[in-house]
Amino acid sequence: MANPLNRPVALALRQLTKRFDRPAVDALDLAVYGGEFYALVGPNGAGKTTTLRMVVGLLKPDAGTICIEGIDALADPVAAKQITAWLSDEPMIYDKLTPFEYLEFVAGLWRIEAGEAEARARDLLGWLGLEPHANERCEGFSKGMRQKVALAGALLHDPKLIILDEPLTGLDAGTARQVKNVLRERVRAGGTVIMTTHILEVAERMADRIGIIANGRLIAEGTLDELRKQTGAAASSLEDTFLTLVAEQVAAE
Amino acid sequence: MSRPDTLMWLSAHEFRLGWRDWLSMMTAGRRKRARTVAIALIVFAAFMHLLAWSMVARYAEAGVMPDKATLVIVTGTILLSWSLLLSQAMESVTRAFYARSDLDLILTSPVSPRKVFSVRIARIAGSVALIAVFLASPFINVLVWLGGAHWFAAYGVVAAMGALATALAVAITIALFRTIGAKRTRLVAQFLAAVIGAAFVIGLQVVAILNYGNLSRFAALQSDWLMAHAPDAGSVLYWPARAVLGDPAALTAVAAASLALLVASIAIFAGNFGDHVIAAAGISNGMVRQRRWQLGFRRRSAARTLRQKEWTLLRRDPWLMSQSLMQILYLLPPALLLWKSFQGGTSAIIVLVPVVVMAAGQLGGGLAWLSISGEDAPDLVATAPITARRILWAKIEAVMSAIAMVFAPFLAALAFASEWSALAAAAGVLLAAASATMVQLCFRTQARRSQFRRRQTSSRIATFAEAFSSIAWAGAAALAAAGTWFALAPAIIALAILAGVKWISPPNHA
Numbered sequence: 201m202a203n204p205l206n207r208p209v210a211l212a213l214r215q216l217t218k219r220f221d222r223p224a225v226d227a228l229d230l231a232v233y234g235g236e237f238y239a240l241v242g243p244n245g246a247g248k249t250t251t252l253r254m255v256v257g258l259l260k261p262d263a264g265t266i267c268i269e270g271i272d273a274l275a276d277p278v279a280a281k282q283i284t285a286w287l288s289d290e291p292m293i294y295d296k297l298t299p300f301e302y303l304e305f306v307a308g309l310w311r312i313e314a315g316e317a318e319a320r321a322r323d324l325l326g327w328l329g330l331e332p333h334a335n336e337r338c339e340g341f342s343k344g345m346r347q348k349v350a351l352a353g354a355l356l357h358d359p360k361l362i363i364l365d366e367p368l369t370g371l372d373a374g375t376a377r378q379v380k381n382v383l384r385e386r387v388r389a390g391g392t393v394i395m396t397t398h399i400l401e402v403a404e405r406m407a408d409r410i411g412i413i414a415n416g417r418l419i420a421e422g423t424l425d426e427l428r429k430q431t432g433a434a435a436s437s438l439e440d441t442f443l444t445l446v447a448e449q450v451a452a453e
Numbered sequence: 454m455s456r457p458d459t460l461m462w463l464s465a466h467e468f469r470l471g472w473r474d475w476l477s478m479m480t481a482g483r484r485k486r487a488r489t490v491a492i493a494l495i496v497f498a499a500f501m502h503l504l505a506w507s508m509v510a511r512y513a514e515a516g517v518m519p520d521k522a523t524l525v526i527v528t529g530t531i532l533l534s535w536s537l538l539l540s541q542a543m544e545s546v547t548r549a550f551y552a553r554s555d556l557d558l559i560l561t562s563p564v565s566p567r568k569v570f571s572v573r574i575a576r577i578a579g580s581v582a583l584i585a586v587f588l589a590s591p592f593i594n595v596l597v598w599l600g601g602a603h604w605f606a607a608y609g610v611v612a613a614m615g616a617l618a619t620a621l622a623v624a625i626t627i628a629l630f631r632t633i634g635a636k637r638t639r640l641v642a643q644f645l646a647a648v649i650g651a652a653f654v655i656g657l658q659v660v661a662i663l664n665y666g667n668l669s670r671f672a673a674l675q676s677d678w679l680m681a682h683a684p685d686a687g688s689v690l691y692w693p694a695r696a697v698l699g700d701p702a703a704l705t706a707v708a709a710a711s712l713a714l715l716v717a718s719i720a721i722f723a724g725n726f727g728d729h730v731i732a733a734a735g736i737s738n739g740m741v742r743q744r745r746w747q748l749g750f751r752r753r754s755a756a757r758t759l760r761q762k763e764w765t766l767l768r769r770d771p772w773l774m775s776q777s778l779m780q781i782l783y784l785l786p787p788a789l790l791l792w793k794s795f796q797g798g799t800s801a802i803i804v805l806v807p808v809v810v811m812a813a814g815q816l817g818g819g820l821a822w823l824s825i826s827g828e829d830a831p832d833l834v835a836t837a838p839i840t841a842r843r844i845l846w847a848k849i850e851a852v853m854s855a856i857a858m859v860f861a862p863f864l865a866a867l868a869f870a871s872e873w874s875a876l877a878a879a880a881g882v883l884l885a886a887a888s889a890t891m892v893q894l895c896f897r898t899q900a901r902r903s904q905f906r907r908r909q910t911s912s913r914i915a916t917f918a919e920a921f922s923s924i925a926w927a928g929a930a931a932l933a934a935a936g937t938w939f940a941l942a943p944a945i946i947a948l949a950i951l952a953g954v955k956w957i958s959p960p961n962h963a
Binding site (some may be wrong): 256257258277278279281282284285286288292293294295296297301303304305306307308309310311313314315317318321337350353 | 749750751752753754755757758759761762765766769770829830831832833834835836837838839840
């Protein structure tokens with residue numbers, strides 16, 4: 201795998217495979233570099249979420265290896281989880297806990313020192329505009345607010361690798377921008393972000409590199425310009441490029 | 454098909470939803486299970502008929518005369534059943550207020566809310582009556598078979614009790630809404646439902662304990678004191694009992710009065726039921742706890758963090774608390790018997806041991822499901838840097854410490870009366886709760902905590918294994934308390950049940 205940014209590899213997948221009734225992820229090779237914003241796009245059922253759920257330890261692969269910041273995530277999942285954060289499109293938080301208590305719970309799970317965790321929690325709550333609601337139970341929160349609480353939880357342990365599955369689905373424009381700003385900030389600070397999205401404009405604007413996945417395989421990867429070159433349409437949008445590449449893949453099969 | 458927006462059309466819609474809901478609950482969402490469920494229901498019905506035959510055959514064959522003693526016992530039994538129906542109806546009505554499901558669609562449609570909620574209240578009455586009829590039918594059928602067709606009247610009384618319970622449940626819940634508001638009603642109504650469900654049974658047992666030193670409910674209903682103070686046989690209070698015994702005039706009066714009260718409650722309350730539903734949806738769930746914010750984060754290990762989370766979630770969920778309260782309430786009569794025995798120095802305390810052990814098994818099973826299967830943020834916990842084994846141990850510790858907290862005072866009191874019985878009960882409590890937890894562990898499935906009511910449907914085997922292991926440990930503890938080696942027999946049965954559970958449970962979980 202080429203290393204276009206000449207940075208250390210943050211996530212390396214080799215021959216990663218997962219079968220359900222059919223192959224969901226099919227001998228996937230993928231490398232994401234440190235300090236990179238990587239967008240994984242693909243049609244429904246392409247294997248994006250399955251791939252990411254294997255990376256964060258929510259699914260066991262049938263074959264292949266997962267390496268996070270040099271740690272073999274299958275051999276030492278605890279060490280890999282210590283530096284990884286996961287945020288899904290459906291934020292699962294505890295209705296009966298307040299955001300403050302939720303973050304205290306997360307701090308306990310990630311064994312962050314109480315004083316440090318509390319200071320970071322207060323920062324995150326303020327940053328995400330949750331401070332006025334910090335002592336309210338989450339059960340009455342909107343989806344956007346729940347997503348912000350979950351995002352604060354994901355960032356609390358200062359992860360090196362943040363993995364997000366459709367984090368902007370169902371969010372209003374203001375909240376979506378806030379989430380995007382937070383993610384950009386993490387990348388600027390040296391963190392690595394991998395995100396799946398169906399909103400191709402978001403991938404186009406935010407990602408350093410984009411991977412297109414179909415039928416469990418990576419069919420194209422690179423910067424937007426590199427992807428355009430692959431289709432031979434220099435001025436096309438990511439949407440056109442994406443549709444062309446996926447259509448070619450379908451035709452090839 | 455009837456015209457849309459009519460009562461018939463809405464009733465058909467409610468019936469369809471109710472039927473599919475029930476079917477899904479019985480088959481745990483797997484259509485292929487329908488045949489198995491049908492066979493299981495037939496077997497269950499046959500078993501219940503046998504049980505009913507062993508209990509009521511002699512009365513049916515001997516014939517029942519409507520004398521005062523009989524009327525008092527039948528009235529007491531009706532009140533006992535009705536208190537459970539009222540509890541069930543209150544829970545259903547409260548759920549109708551707070552569960553959103555299709556209410557957003559309905560309330561934003563141009564259909565009259567009065568019509569919608571009239572049908573919904575009627576549906577609650579129907580489902581409450583149906584459950585009662587289902588449970589009473591084996592007894593009534595045996596009475597009809599051996600005693601004559603006049604016993605069919607009992608079906609009418611059971612249905613009337615369901616209607617009356619729903620009418621009263623709607624009135625109580627609306628009254629709570631108006632007096633204490635939407636926010637507090639949920640908690641209070643759920644506690645009230647739990648207390649009503651248990652109060653009459655417990656009340657009768659308390660009377661029996663205080664007067665006769667045993668737990669039999671019928672001892673109180675047959676007491677000389679009650680006979681002396683009960684109204685004469687001609688009293689209107691015995692009409693429901695007379696109706697059960699086949700008096701057509703009494704049956705007509707009871708059915709008409711119950712139906713009239715249900716219709717009246719629908720007419721009075723259905724109109725603003727929608728307003729209360731909207732009020733329930735608009736309550737602020739957030740409770741400001743400034744002190745917690747000021748105290749800041751506490752230093753805890755990952756395991757302690759998980760345990761604390763389980764306890765906090767349980768403490769803050771009024772519905773789950775009311776479910777647990779029901780189980781703990783049933784400990785009150787044994788507690789009273791313990792106190793009486795301690796005073797009198799009798800050996801009746803051995804009776805308490807299995808009751809306590811059974812309660813521990815039931816409570817342990819419920820808490821274990823909540824902790825192990827009812828995890829609302831499974832991704833968060835699974836992606837945390839802790840091994841799965843440690844997470845499970847922390848959850849098991851949370852369950853076992855909650856059991857210890859509930860039962861320790863009781864066991865300590867028991868130790869004052871009999872150290873050996875307390876030791877046997879303590880071992881039984883520990884083993885029954887641990888066994889129930891193990892069963893839940895073997896059959897764990899990811900679910901929302903709000904699905905607690907349906908936890909039994911995810912695995913019938915788990916439900917039966919949990920119940921039978923508790924019964925076996927209860928028997929073992931009782932025999933051990935009596936000082937006999939026969940205690941080993943039920944203990945071996947309990948271990949065999951657990952071995953079977955381990956053997957047949959899904960491979961990933963075992």
